[in-house]
Amino acid sequence: MRITKEKAEENRLALVKAAGKLFRERGIDGVGVAEISKEAGLTHGALYAHFPSKEALAAEAFGHNADRAGVHREKVMVDGKPDFNAFLDFYLSTEQRDNPAHSCAMAASASEIGRQDVSISARYEASFQRMTAFFERHIAETKPAAEARAEALAISAALIGGVSAARAVAKSNPALSDEILRSTRQVIAQLTK
């Protein structure tokens, strides 16, 4: 039985979404193709009909998450411009910390990407560049270009590390976890004011 083109597209998207959720929740190495197929309500065979490997699916899932995050980030406006502060508040919120499955894939997978292949590195890079450019445009309104670029890169690093560290200490010391998020937010505000 052949499936329609629409149904094939729907299955492909279901696989990408399931993979994105499970990878962020449990890590790229922590999830197998069998679990991803099951989460998407499809068979193992259906997965391989769309993606040659788990890595290919991981790269696609990463790109999908990044595109959605980028669109969301750039759509919240204030005074006719994307809202820099609202995005930082969201990124360093306890809500984003506590929901890795629906959060930024760059933070959820931070330390794992270096071990993956170049196709996944390329998707991470695209996502990182887009977030950094968002900060850079905002900062460059009031500071020289080189300074804006350096600050934007350091802010991206601090966000990814802040969320990762806040998650890492959360089970052992919830108050410290909150303090990491709050302090990172506060220092970025000082830096960019």
Next chain:
Amino acid sequence: MRITKEKAEENRLALVKAAGKLFRERGIDGVGVAEISKEAGLTHGALYAHFPSKEALAAEAFGHNADRAGVHREKVMVDGKPDFNAFLDFYLSTEQRDNPAHSCAMAASASEIGRQDVSISARYEASFQRMTAFFERHIAETKPAAEARAEALAISAALIGGVSAARAVAKSNPALSDEILRSTRQVIAQLTK
């Protein structure tokens, strides 16, 4: 055949070192007890004679790495005080980025710890607190305590995120990877000057 107490201690340390190296290189979920035993030159059974589980060994390995890193950080002195700048230079160096197996476990495992149990979270927390206190003492020499604390936490976040992100983009864009390290270093220098 019973082994001596000294030999047992030696085996235990070999397991802790092997685990620390492999976890940083390949992730906690990416390495099994069989590989760790082999790397340590011991049997599977010898590992379980020392550690009830892979998690227990991971917690011990994390603590061991953190203790060594802390001692190293606090021993390099300048003007009779620990050298804040030398440590930042080292942490954000291309050398540390390119050698995860011998680098800071907090950066090498950043996004994985949140998925592990509370014993591993507690070791991460101890390591994070120690590094942050190191920054805090330095900054508090010239700034109010609350500000020093917030900046120290944000710096810890930026270091962990900076190294993770630099590793994540390294295969796809080595120049961007270097720029992340350099910019993070530069912005921390501005912030704490």
